Amino acid sequence: MIQEMENNLIPKGSIDLVGFGRLGLRxxxxxxxxxRGGPAKITVIDGQKISESDIIFLLKGAEVGTYKSDFLKKLSIHPSDFREVVSITEDISEENIDLITGDVVVIEIAGGNTIPTAAKIIKKAHENGSKTLGTAGIFGIGDEKIIVKDISEFDDSNPAVNELRKEGITKDHLVLTTNTFIRDGIPITPYVLDNIANTLTKEALKLLIEKNNE
Structure with a gap:
């Protein structure tokens, strides 16, 4: 009986990781x-290469000048019929938005004004019937409370949430935030990235299980 239950707990469904920097790698x-479960397929989408400042990549054994998205594929040595990692060495744009195919889409892009791109990703994912989650202000030392709720449940105090709403994202998108932003003059430490990544993983798994049970 136990063996039968174990045999049924196999990877199912797919998760897209869009953006694969310090947070995405974690x-x-x-x-x-x-x-005993989790995604059967993980697609990593990022066109950036590893630089000398990408310490977390270098600590894990990556080489400067190689693609970030390729590194997870290198780390994951599972048989492809158990858990497949697909690396797409492109940044998402309007031209290649059809690359978004996961049952769950985790948006972890950073640098500059990423809101319009994030909104396009969310809209494409929802068009596919997929579930989405992403961040909206994750600066912090590491002891900040991580707020997790649907975008429809936020008030008007989070500027990133407000910008997403202006782009038409008003519901069915899970947001994780410390409610701390670049304007607050607080850095992003490895500790807060660890905490955010752990929470993103948990929430992505919940959405994947929900999607697999639909």
Whole structure:
């Protein structure tokens, strides 16, 4: 009986990781370690290469000048019929938005004004019937409370949420935030990235289980 239950706990469904920087790598490592379930396919979408300042990548054994998205594929040595990692070495744009195919889409893009791109990703995912989640202000030392709720449940105090709403994202998108922003003059420490990645992983898994049960 136990053996039968174990045999039924196999990876199912797919997760897209859009953006694979310091936060994305942490989330990806969490996902490939999941046992007795989790995603059968993880697609990493990022066109950036590893630089000398990408310390977390270098600590894990990556090489400067190689693609970030390729690194998770290198780390994950599972048989492809158990858990497949697909690396797409492109940044998402309007021209290649059809690359978004996961049952759950985790948006972790950063740098500059990413809101319009994030909104396009969310709209495409929802068009596909997929579930989405992403961040909206995650600066912090590491002891900040992480707020997790649907975008429809926020008030008007979060500027990133407000910008997403202006782009037409008003419901069915899960947002994680410390409610701390670049304007607050607080850095982003490895500790807050660890905490955010762990929470993103948990919430992505909940959405994947929900999607698999539909």
């Amino acid at each position: 989330t990806g490592i969490n996902l490939i370690q999941i046992h």
